Amino acid sequence: MAHSNTVWGTASAFLDHARKIRWIDLLIVASLAGMFYGLLMLQSEWTSAASPAKEPIDLSPWALPKYTLYSLSRGLIAYLFSLAFTLAYGYWAAKDHMAEHLLVPMLDILQSIPVLGFMPGLVIALVALFPNSHVGLELAAILMIFTGQAWNMTFSFYHSLRSIPKDMNEVGSAYHFSAWERLKWIELPFSAIGLVWNSMMSMAGGWFFLMINEAFTLGDRDFRLPGIGSYMSVAVEQDDKSAMFWALLAMVLMIVFLDQFLWRPLVVWSRKFRIEEGGARDDTSSWVLDLLRRSWLVARVAEWQARRQNTRFARSQNATRPVQPPHGGLRTWLATLALLGLVAVLLYGAWRLALMLLVLPAGQWTELGTAALLTLGRVLLATALGTLWALPAGLAIGLNPRLSRILQPVIQVVASFPAPMLFPIAIAVFNACGLELGWGSIVLMLLGTQWYILFNVVAGTLAIPHDLQEAAQSYRLSGWMRFKTVYLPAVFPYLVTGWVTAAGGAWNASIVSEYVTFQKHTDAAWGLGSTISIACAQNNFPLLAASVLTMSLVVVIFNRLVWRRLYHLAETRYSLSK
């Protein structure tokens, strides 16, 4: 008995200690205050400048925390826009069957338009709207980040809404849920996990063009906003190696910070929405979330929230609930109106675009076609090269439980690092080796996209059922046969996802890979990406529109013809769910 008493003794001692953790509450208060201060700083930055012009960038490392904060807040504000867009657009597409036929293909096209395609229009319009402050330029930068974030989140939400099990929806109908209650109790919880994962991916995608979003030239006009991206651009321009190093470090820290303080807690939290029971595989944890759950402050806020819910619930119980009409007449009418409005806008846009494109000579179009094929070749080569090393490496990592536990979060962080920030280093290496940019651009594309392949292969390998591996072992399949009959087919669906993501990234990257500025010297490799960059730099709007249109056409056609078929093959033939 004495033995067990000491156990309880130490246990209770620790318990008392644990309840006294108030510093976490202090930290929460401090960080809330910090956020408030940051907002104030942001506000002054937005409204301070007299005109949207080139701002001097301070290359001292001490200026970086402020710049990091600016870039971070742009990313977060863009994310909020993306989330709002996702919820509205995804909901509309999933609920309105007539609009669905237009909205889904449109999303497909939007996804294929490179960020730079949106830039000139956005910048010119917004700067004209706010001529006397940074607001227009800031909004333009935020919207450009938004265009790198929103689409895959929207797709995820739309697909979740469409794949809600029938019985869950029937519950909603049987108990007369209103549309809001349906969203709150069924639709949002069901899509939460996909939405969180895609948000994480989107945020990473949004950083990709940070250097361009914060510092760009349009014709003879030079725009620059304070942030990590512009800091890096200026550092590259002035060939300041230590400043480049500090910028890279700041970027890494920002990504790790977001991962630890935002995404990881959200991922762990969202696990409570998983549908299947059990599932022992997933054991990620978040120390931040654990701390928050211990916080006294958070607990009180949660209690207050619960009480408020209760009183509201009691109130709504007292009121008799009107029975919802099956089809709100007004709502259908409004939806039709919105759809018609959208169609009108699209038709007008198409008309204007056609007018603009008519200016281009026919020879330009064939040139664009050749450029597109050239870039397509580069994209495919980059994807193939990435597969060549990432497939075996991913398998090796996935098959080794200890290695995968350590490396998986690392790969995730590395994958969210914006590769263009590494381009200056890569180009310095090319120059030293005498590698032409035509080939070098493939390596540049690879820098950003290979991680998607690696990441997906690791995930796929971790999902291979143990008995299939045991069967391979007991029948002594040799290394190559094991790869061919077990591992490759088992990870194939994941590999296809990796390819699609990587190729999409490579198309986007072609714009900055085929046209690079290094130490005030610009180098271009002929291709569709460089054509877009050059058109943008020369303010040649017809060419820009034509090249962006070509790219999005090629991407959409390639998706239809190749990736979709591979997806279908993966689903029917190589799916592990029987």
Added chain:
Amino acid sequence: MTETQEAPAAGTKPLCEVRGVTHDFVLPNGKPLRVLENINFAIQPNEVVALLGPSGCGKSTLLRILAGLIVPSKGEVYYRGELLRGMSPGVGFVFQSFALYPWLTVRQNVEVVLRAMHMPNDTLRERIQHCIKTVGLAGFEDVFPRELSGGMKQRCGIARALAVDSEVLFLDEPFSAVDALTAESMRAELIDIWAAAGRNPESILMVSHDIKEVVYMADRIVVLGSNPGRIVKVVENKLPRPRDYRAPEFLKLTDQLHDIITGHEIPDAAPGKAPQAAAIEPIPNVRPNMVVGLLEYLDARGGREDIFHIAADTKSEFGAVIETAEAAEMLDFVDTPKRAVVLTEDGKRFVKAHPNARQALWREHILRLKLFKDVHALLEKQPEHTLDADHVRELIVLHMPHEDYSRMFRDFIGWARFGHLFTYNEHKGRLRLPDAHIEED
């Protein structure tokens, strides 16, 4: 194809053998969990051996150790008298979950293991066809596994195992994922394949928790006990083949196995045994509803029933029924004289009670167990009546280092919730006394 197999001659070398095998799994907390302890046994040529035991006794692990899939923590494995390194040569392994490659057709699933043996093309085709025909899958060669029923999938699994022409066929609960009638015919077919003279497999080693199945198939039945897994008894089965499930000898042997298992798993308390007050009792892996179900079942049948009859009647695995009976016995709801389970007075009272009264009774009975009593007392002492879950886990680990603590904690919480003894918030990892109880104090 029904000639009787000769009993193994005394001097023959065993095909497979384990000597002094002990195996530990590592728990998530880094502590070893012993699954097998000091196992010695051999498979002779020309016999069917069955490993019988409740789930969790390590029988599948032992099978994998003999096949070379798992290297034991301690002890040696021999194949034909030679120390085994890596996979056992010539092993055909049939998995409970079939383990067929879903992207390969029936033919390709068989083909791939032959390719791994570098079999030349001309013999390969013939061999595949032969194996597929033997298991009765002719005509299904180009079908993907997902289009097959469970029984057909397992036929493909057996064809794959036969294809490598192994001397020993390892079967890991081959029919537990197959419907009962199909399993019946597959057992007979498998014995016919084995009995065909002069062909591999020479011997079969199978794992099962179905007593009738092992009496039907095996020449030797190795009964394993759990916690940790060890050999309880080896029973020779000399019944002539083909065996008849209703033959008196068959039933007698089944009965004998029942007695061995119950005698080992739920020994009758020795008269005058002092209650072990200080020790913390391990909580069985049983959900409260299963205990209630058992009590209801007994009540509807006059308060007494044979434990194997219950298992057969409810189509449950006998190991699970035994564990449920043990749990009910811990709570004084039943007695288990020999193979019978008898409702006690407390048990009868529980069955008759209303839901709320049942909850109170359950609470009262689990509070007789030391773990619940201690945790409850501690919660009452705490100013806020809350307790970190890790402290309970720690307590379990300290007192029962060889148990899977996270499993036991789950059951502990399940039992406590059922009696509304404490509430448990999974996110916060905190136990709490329900408000009603606090106000009572």
